[in-house]
Amino acid sequence: MGSKTSRHVAMTLATTVVTVSLAIAGCGRSASSGGSNGDVSPTKGLVATTPAGTKTVPSAIWAVYRDVNSLDPIFAFDYPENTAVSLLCESLLKQSPDGSIGPGLATLATPSPTKLVFTINSAAKFWDGHPVTPADVVYSLDRNTDAKLGGFYSLVFSRVSSIAATGSDQVTITLKQPDYWLPGELASMPGIIIEKAFATKQGKNYGTPAGSIMCTGAYKLKSWTPGVGVTAVASTSYWNSAVKPPLVQQITLKGVPDTTTFTSGLITGAIQGGYTMGLSTLPQLKSNPAVKVYQGPGWATDAFIVSNSKGVLGNEKVRQALSLALNRQAIISSVYKGAALMPRWIANPGTFGYGETTFIRAYDKSPVMTQDMAKARKLIKEAGAQGQTITIGTSSQLSNIAAVTGAYQQAAQAIGLKTKLDSVSAQNYINFFIDPKARAGIDGFLTLNYGDYADPAALLTTIVLPGGSQNYDNFSDPAMTALLEKARGTADPDKRAALVAQAEARAAVELPWIPDVQPTNITIMSKGLSGATTSFAYMFAPWANTLGGTG
Amino acid sequence: MRLAFLGRRLAMLVASLLVASFVIFGALYLAPGNPIAALSGGRSLPPSSIRVLEARYHLNQPFLTQYWYWLSNALHGNLGISITLRENVSSLIESRIWTTAGLVLYASVIILVLGIGLGVLAGLRPGIVDTSALVTSAISAAIPSFVAAILLITLFAVKLRWFPVLGNGTDFVSNLRHFTLPAVALAISSLAIVARVTRAAIREEADREHVQTATSRGIPRRQLIRRHILRNAAIPITTISGITIASLIAVAAVVETAFGLNGLGAYLVAAAQSKDLAVVQGISLVLVTAFVVINVAIDLAYAALDPRVSQGRRAG
Numbered sequence: 123m124g125s126k127t128s129r130h131v132a133m134t135l136a137t138t139v140v141t142v143s144l145a146i147a148g149c150g151r152s153a154s155s156g157g158s159n160g161d162v163s164p165t166k167g168l169v170a171t172t173p174a175g176t177k178t179v180p181s182a183i184w185a186v187y188r189d190v191n192s193l194d195p196i197f198a199f200d201y202p203e204n205t206a207v208s209l210l211c212e213s214l215l216k217q218s219p220d221g222s223i224g225p226g227l228a229t230l231a232t233p234s235p236t237k238l239v240f241t242i243n244s245a246a247k248f249w250d251g252h253p254v255t256p257a258d259v260v261y262s263l264d265r266n267t268d269a270k271l272g273g274f275y276s277l278v279f280s281r282v283s284s285i286a287a288t289g290s291d292q293v294t295i296t297l298k299q300p301d302y303w304l305p306g307e308l309a310s311m312p313g314i315i316i317e318k319a320f321a322t323k324q325g326k327n328y329g330t331p332a333g334s335i336m337c338t339g340a341y342k343l344k345s346w347t348p349g350v351g352v353t354a355v356a357s358t359s360y361w362n363s364a365v366k367p368p369l370v371q372q373i374t375l376k377g378v379p380d381t382t383t384f385t386s387g388l389i390t391g392a393i394q395g396g397y398t399m400g401l402s403t404l405p406q407l408k409s410n411p412a413v414k415v416y417q418g419p420g421w422a423t424d425a426f427i428v429s430n431s432k433g434v435l436g437n438e439k440v441r442q443a444l445s446l447a448l449n450r451q452a453i454i455s456s457v458y459k460g461a462a463l464m465p466r467w468i469a470n471p472g473t474f475g476y477g478e479t480t481f482i483r484a485y486d487k488s489p490v491m492t493q494d495m496a497k498a499r500k501l502i503k504e505a506g507a508q509g510q511t512i513t514i515g516t517s518s519q520l521s522n523i524a525a526v527t528g529a530y531q532q533a534a535q536a537i538g539l540k541t542k543l544d545s546v547s548a549q550n551y552i553n554f555f556i557d558p559k560a561r562a563g564i565d566g567f568l569t570l571n572y573g574d575y576a577d578p579a580a581l582l583t584t585i586v587l588p589g590g591s592q593n594y595d596n597f598s599d600p601a602m603t604a605l606l607e608k609a610r611g612t613a614d615p616d617k618r619a620a621l622v623a624q625a626e627a628r629a630a631v632e633l634p635w636i637p638d639v640q641p642t643n644i645t646i647m648s649k650g651l652s653g654a655t656t657s658f659a660y661m662f663a664p665w666a667n668t669l670g671g672t673g
Numbered sequence: 674m675r676l677a678f679l680g681r682r683l684a685m686l687v688a689s690l691l692v693a694s695f696v697i698f699g700a701l702y703l704a705p706g707n708p709i710a711a712l713s714g715g716r717s718l719p720p721s722s723i724r725v726l727e728a729r730y731h732l733n734q735p736f737l738t739q740y741w742y743w744l745s746n747a748l749h750g751n752l753g754i755s756i757t758l759r760e761n762v763s764s765l766i767e768s769r770i771w772t773t774a775g776l777v778l779y780a781s782v783i784i785l786v787l788g789i790g791l792g793v794l795a796g797l798r799p800g801i802v803d804t805s806a807l808v809t810s811a812i813s814a815a816i817p818s819f820v821a822a823i824l825l826i827t828l829f830a831v832k833l834r835w836f837p838v839l840g841n842g843t844d845f846v847s848n849l850r851h852f853t854l855p856a857v858a859l860a861i862s863s864l865a866i867v868a869r870v871t872r873a874a875i876r877e878e879a880d881r882e883h884v885q886t887a888t889s890r891g892i893p894r895r896q897l898i899r900r901h902i903l904r905n906a907a908i909p910i911t912t913i914s915g916i917t918i919a920s921l922i923a924v925a926a927v928v929e930t931a932f933g934l935n936g937l938g939a940y941l942v943a944a945a946q947s948k949d950l951a952v953v954q955g956i957s958l959v960l961v962t963a964f965v966v967i968n969v970a971i972d973l974a975y976a977a978l979d980p981r982v983s984q985g986r987r988a989g
Contacts, residue, residue: 188943191757191758192757192759199718269721269725270725271725272721272722272723272724272726272729273722274718274719274722275719276721276722277719326759327759330758330759330760331758331760331765332760332761347768347935348758348760348765348768349768349935349936349939349940350841350935376840376933378933379930379943380933382823382826382931383826383839383931383932383933386826386827386830386831386838387838387839387933390830390831390834390837390838392837392838392840393838393839552707553707556707556718
């Protein structure tokens with residue numbers, strides 16, 4: 123009897139994991155793609171926001187790809203948790219839909235390169251009416267590095283030597299060395315401010331279904347029932363008078379793992395909205411009169427992770443050849459249904475949150491990674507790699523991963539390489555990322571990856587810096603490291619952008635990871651709604667404050 | 674006699690629970706994957722966080738120690754804490770158990786009423802009724818629940834808009850509306866099996882010598898059907914209905930996921946994916962208990978239906 127139940131579970135597991143991946147990353151079924159087919163322009167046709175709503179709406183159901191697991195910002199590390207925390211809570215600094223960073227609960231001054239002084243907005247209040255104090259700020263930031271809590275963002279604070287209240291409305295972060303990446307992180311989950319007294323009283327229940335949370339956002343938590351959803355209501359006493367009171371009175375974030383359910387829910391009005399990337403049913407939703415589909419700047423990159431520098435992909439020319447042989451347009455149309463851009467860099471151009479002119483000028487100088495078989499074959503010959511084998515870690519149960527793997531197999535074989543697949547179950551795919559034993563013997567695997575704020579460096583540094591969290595093959599290019607380290611210590615945004623751009627341009631040639639395509643951020647809302655953030659910034663900053671009814 | 678029977682069954686239940694909990698714990702322990710990785714959505718976590726979380730949930734302990742932690746807590750009524758939600762497993766189960774119970778009950782009613790009804794009708798009325806019942810049940814037996822779910826959603830929720838696509842509903846009437854399509858999806862293939870077994874049992878009994886004799890003695894047909902055919906056919910029908918209903922508990926996972934219902938099955942799948950051990954253990958115990966209890970109920974039913982059957986022994 124026990125075995126019967128578990129066998130059944132194993133079966134259903136497979137189907138559910140597949141649908142989960144569908145919801146987040148799309149499916150490989152080929153169909154005619156609607157709309158722009160892989161535009162190379164980083165901004166063409168993309169919108170970061172939608173017109174603010176004008177009418178009060180009593181309630182809306184917003185879908186996330188699975189149930190929310192935590193409302194504690196230090197454990198928010200995936201789409202559902204980020205969507206929920208950013209709806210309810212606010213950070214010290216704030217990312218706008220275009221990725222630029224400005225004042226949030228506080229304004230930032232940098233009297234010296236190693237001092238960040240935050241002045242808390244005097245109006246800032248928690249839902250319970252208590253003002254946001256320096257003690258709350260210090261407490262919230264310190265939680266990130268509290269070893270007993272085990273938060274996911276401790277590395278972000280690696281250059282911080284102290285965080286202290288230095289005035290009645292002031293907090294100063296003293297750095298060991300200049301760190302102009304920290305403000306970006308403080309405009310993301312690590313910078314979310316919660317109420318100290320409330321959180322201390324809640325103890326380990328803070329941010330769990332058994333406990334509650336205390337934040338400052340325009341929406342406040344009403345209830346959270348696992349399996350049913352996180353329900354937020356418009357706060358009647360929101361502190362920021364610059365923001366109009368929210369029009370949607372109640373928003374429920376509901377986990378909808380199944381693509382079919384998500385799609386039919388939107389069509390029938392059981393679901394009013396949701397964010398997604400590479401949804402297999404996108405063409406169907408685009409043509410449905412009940413919903414509107416928006417494409418916004420994305421910050422995530424679909425990429426091939428090169429995880430073995432000792433194998434055939436350790437040779438730069440082979441990586442370049444593989445990249446040149448890849449049919450990216452096919453991935454854009456079959457996996458992303460047109461909702462992705464052709465890459466020039468590893469970074470998605472949606473991440474140009476500062477120094478935009480500098481970034482775009484440099485970006486346009488790097489070539490679009492279009493297919494060029496002749497050049498690819500020539501490089502393979504130069505490398506003497508014909509007939510060699512690359513082993514790709516994949517999962518046939520994750521349809522988007524399987525589809526892109528297929529494109530790589532085709533590319534490799536066309537230029538005279540052999541391919542071998544190491545296919546694992548959907549739930550084991552994660553081991554490629556976390557277990558060196560799982561990576562042994564494979565040359566690379568696929569990912570959809572992003573950084574915490576709009577900066578091309580946010581993802582690149584995890585890939586190319588020695589000791590970077592996603593530098594699986596110990597990639598090291600001293601020149602690129604120097605550029606990024608210098609950028610980290612450069613105050614001027616344009617100068618910093620120029621340094622990061624140089625590093626990105628090098629990475630686009632050296633290909634520590636091979637970028638496949640740059641997905642745009644997809645927002646789907648029922649016809650009667652407008653006003654949600656439509657760029658990837660929804661992951662880090664309030665996205666529903668101007669959401670409301672139309673017409 | 675009956676008490677001894679129940680006592681034996683209770684001991685068997687405890688033994689099944691113990692074995693099942695060990696087997697499931699072991700299987701999940703051996704299965705690759707990492708419960709902490711499931712928290713991060715596939716991106717790398719700092720090693721310090723991983724160490725803290727491993728220590729908190731005893732993940733760094735040997736298998737038997739981990740199992741002992743779980744077992745000794747469970748014996749004290751504490752089913753542990755979900756790693757993903759950081760919440761007590763018992764309260765997580767409590768909030769979902771009625772969804773699954775309601776769904777299985779609703780589907781059982783459909784199976785019993787329609788399945789047995791159709792089977793009896795087909796068994797007693799050879800010809801067009803029987804043939805059409807056979808064809809219908811052959812088709813519906815071939816439809817797995819997940820296919821039925823997609824078909825029903827497309828037709829009745831998206832096209833006709835008679836029923837909602839997802840969710841549980843708020844009061845009894847809306848619950849009934851929300852649960853109708855899932856219950857039909859869950860019941861459809863089992864219904865056909867119950868109908869077919871019922872039809873065969875009725876046919877067999879109707880052809881028995883004592884029924885022929887009774888007919889020739891001029892016993893009214895109505896009485897004949899009730900006392901001689903249905904009564905005797907009841908045991909195989911009870912057996913198949915019981916097994917079918919017990920198996921619904923496991924199949925419910927698929928249907929709950931498809932219709933976005935907040936039930937134990939869908940949660941079990943999600944928990945097993947993220948290797949949330951305590952949750953998988955807790956839900957499995959509930960499911961094993963339900964399965965055993967249904968089987969005891971069937972055994973008691975045998976005795977009521979046929980006094981010759983001593984309790985604990987199956988006839989059929």
